[in-house]
Amino acid sequence: MTPPRALERTGPVVARALRLLEVFTPDRRSLTLSEMARHAGLPVSTVHRLTADLVAWGALERDAHGAYHIGLRLWEIGSLAPRGLGLRECALPxxxxxxxxxxxNVQLAVREGTELVFVERIAGTSAVPVLTRVGGRFALTATGVGLVLLAYAPPEVQEEVLARPIKRYTDRxxxxxxxxxxxxxDTRTRGYAxxxxxxxxDALSVAAPVHDxxxxxxxAVSLVVHHGVTPAHAIAPLxxxxxxxxxxxxxxTPPSVAPPE
Known part of the structure; x- marks a missing residue:
């Protein structure tokens, strides 16, 4: 979620529009006007006005039942993000x-602040089920790709992540x-997580860093397999x-150009 201070700097109208878009999540893909207002903490009248503008632009779409969901145009714009698009195109083969x-299962992820974002995932035939999706965010402390990205993150990022409560997913x-x-x-020593x-x-993940x-x-790229079938050391070379x-x-990386004096 966008930090509140970042939203404040965008101006009140833009901040409210972004707050409205943020109420949509993988678990909340379709919302009514009143539900959007409740989750965003905004008056229904404000949401009604903003929603009309967002629908007109294509950021939101309204279905036959009157519920709203993310519009195709917003996805088209988001797909142009250079870190995800260029990296994915190079990595996909x-x-x-x-x-x-x-x-x-094969996954590719990048770090965004104190979280990771999956930019590609290829599901293998009869592969172990995973909790990830393209464009989805996840903690840096649990997955193989997350451990790689955190291991090579700046020290201040590591300290910020480790200073917070760490979410438990399993007993392990x-x-x-x-x-x-x-x-x-261990990740830095052996070169993979x-x-x-x-x-x-039921899952074992082995991940390695991608360098520019x-x-x-x-x-970071990872391979996720069924636990107990293939040991990590056998997967790591691949x-x-x-x-x-x-x-x-x-x-x-293109060289930076100094601004004219």
């Missing part, structure tokens, strides 16, 4: 190769900062190979 070889989830710090150290039944009790031309970690291939395929 290698993700598909990894999926075809293993027939398992690491919920203390000491446990997570140890996992991050292992999430063993941290999110669901400057050597910075810009994403994931590392895919991550390195994606890293080599990424275009060089």
């Amino acid at each position: 290698f993700l598909e190769d990894l999926s075809q070889v293993t027939r398992e 989830t690491m919920i203390t900062s000491r446990e997570v710090r140890a996992a991050l150290a 292992v999430s063993d039944r941290q999110v669901t009790m 031309a400057a050597g910075e970690v810009v994403a 994931v590392l190979t895919s991550a390195r291939a994606i890293s080599r395929a990424l275009p060089p």
Whole structure:
């Protein structure tokens, strides 16, 4: 969710419109006008006016029953985000190769602040069910890709994440900062992360970092398999190979241009 201070800087009308769009979640894909007003904490009259503008532009659409959902035009604009689009285009051939070889779930994620965002996921045939979706956010402390992204994040980001309560997903989830710090150290030492039944009790995830031309970690790729079938050390070489291939395929970062004096 967008931080309140960030919304304040956009101006009252834009801030309210963004707040209105934020009430839609994977669990709330379709809402009535009154439900939108309640979740956004705005008067119904304000929501009615903003909704009309958002529908006219295409950010929202109204169905035959009078409920609203995210519009196709907003998805079209969002799909142009350079971090997700360019990265996904470069990575997709290698993700598909990894999926075809293993027939398992393959995922690609980037860090956004103190969370991760999945930019691609390929579901393997008969693969273990996962709780992720493209465009979805997740904690950095539980998944394989999250542990990779957190392990190579700036120290201030790590401290911010570890200073907060850590969500438990299963009995195996690491919920203390000491446990997570140890996992991050292991990730940096061996070059890949292992999430063993941290999110669901039937899944094992192995993830590796994707580097840009400057050597910075810009994403993480993972393979999610059924727990107890294939050990992590047997999966790791495949994931590392895919991550390195994606890293080599990424275009060089364009040099920054100093503004004219």
